[in-house]
Amino acid sequence: MTNPVQALNSARVRGWLYQALFLACTLAVAWYLVSNTLTNLATRGVATGFGFLHREAGFEIGESLLSYTASDTYLKALAVGLLNTLAVSAAGVVLASVLGVLIGIARLSSNWMVNRFATLYVETVRNVPLLLQLVVWYTIMNRLPSPREALEILPGIFLSNRGMKFPVLVEHAGHGWVLLALVAGIAAAFAVVRHGRRRREATGKPFPTLPAAIAAVLLPPAVAFIATGAPLAFDVPALAGFNFEGGGSVTPEFTALLIGLSVYTAGFIAEIVRSGILAVPHGQTEAGLALGLSPGKILRLIILPQALRVIVPPLTSQYLNLTKNSSLAVAIGYPDLVSVSNTSANQTGQVVEAVAMMMLVYLIISLAISGFMNWYNRRVALVTR
């Protein structure tokens, strides 16, 4: 390490040097691209900067988790779009996982019908472009009857081409207590599960974990509900003017997008689950059987822990895909981040800024998902000695 030539021969120093050179090149290219864009925009007289975010947006958004009106700013409009993206992605991830696991297990079923149905599902769904599927689901939604001829599928629940309308609970002071009791119940359930495991590990005696946990979750809210006088009043949707008034609703756009994304992604998840389970050698199952474990316990204690190790990384990329694919929403009118950004960009003419923000937001979402999944993967991964 005494003279520079020797230092250059050291793998560590060279490694750092190349990394630094690469970083410098990347930064130089980035700087060139940004400054070139800014210069060109300036010479063409196009406004730049993010000042527009604080101007009044002036357009309505069809559905919003925040209270939003046309007199709010572009920033708030974009927040509405972002929340809509997150909402449909989160619901999609859950639904696609459930459906994917079911189909994946069904593909391994020894029942010919179940097995073939699952195969047909996977092959169809994976090979038809998602955009096409979304349009099909949306067309189906639009084929439902008009609000005046809405189907009442259950008392108070109406289905029409304006979406599903359902009764919602009218807010009452007692509900806060019920919610609080529910949180306490969940905490109690965790304690019960932990206690059960400790006792089993210490004494070898089984503990009725599941019934105890369910009781711990459900009892406190039930007590609180009765104690506050059982406040149950519903806001039931009713026809008024053009559409239903009151109650809650799920729009056809959200439903079509959610179904489309879930059904599509579930096809891929099913294959991942199937291959994950197949990756566990059959000898493991036989060993479990030899120990006298039930099939459920074999799956839960032996197969799944090993399968998860294979499943989680590709599952992560499916979750990322689902989130990114939600940007196809604009084709069927769900006001997601891309839809709102496009509108903002077109009204202000500041396309570069809008696209840059979209890229940044999707990058952050993707990194967050893969960060979480990597953490989870490390937790479930087998520790080999």
Next chain:
Amino acid sequence: MKSHLSALAIAATLSVSALALSGTAQAGATFDGVKQKGYVQCGVNLGLYGFSSPDDKGKWSGLDVDMCRAVAAAMFGDAEKVKYTPLSAQQRLPALQSGEIDILARNTTRTLTRDTANGLNFAPTNYYDGQGFMVSAKLGLKSAKQLNGATVCVLPGTTTEQNVSDYFRANKMTFKPVVIEKNEELNKAFFAGRCDALTSDASQLAAIRAAEVQNPNDYVILPELISKEPLSPAVRQGDEEWTNLVTWVFYAMVQAEEKGLTSETVDGAMTSADPDVKRLLGVTAGNGKALGVEENWAFNIIKQVGNYAQSYERNVGAGSKLKMPRGQNALYTEGGLMYAPPMK
């Protein structure tokens, strides 16, 4: 190596002398660029019947397309020297800003922001439009004021989204928008009853009704026009010659209508005694030189494309499926807004 160097030196000298000359002889970059490549690159709608739509042989026609053809006729004496770039509402402004197209003739509303912050210049309005609402006749509505609580289908990326919000806010009404990017999907959603009303420029509503409805009487366009939509061709800022040419090409079409010159009668008009007609057709020289084109530029436009009335009737008026009355698009002498400044 030496030859490379001397080539470089020659190139440098040439560009320096070109720069030195640019103050006097050279026109703007767009004008020169168009002249050099020999055709006009024209940004048009993806397909809007009456304004710009391709037929089954891929030949474009429409009121906006005629604007491109007229510019080509003035520049090259041949209305066919146009290449078309179909653009969505969202692609159109960046396509013009980035130089992908030379002229944007795509039912674009002239607004202050676009004129200033977006770096564009606008030629005169070639169609005065206004945003309206179309509803199913079954609803029995007489006025847009009855739309409180309605669900409204809107095409994104245009001024329409803001206009409809402004209108409902001003009239203390509420609505739910359904915003779908693709025209076909939006129209399908509306005709399937997803929305109570479809909003867009009145001309577009008429075009959609003409193209997609079996019985046009099943749908009504409500009388209120809630905005001013002066649809105008646009060019990039920073090339006066090009802006001037596009501007006066349109005025030439209006002037031709004022003087009663059509593609059929223009040959005979070359011997006209009217000094205005003589100047327009280049019999009296001067206008062409001022615009940097041949003196018979306007003759070529009228001969090959027609005057404004001919273009209007053929594409959106009585001769088309749209059957839009001239209304405010009539000449000023007939109560409309079309007016050509003196061409002298």
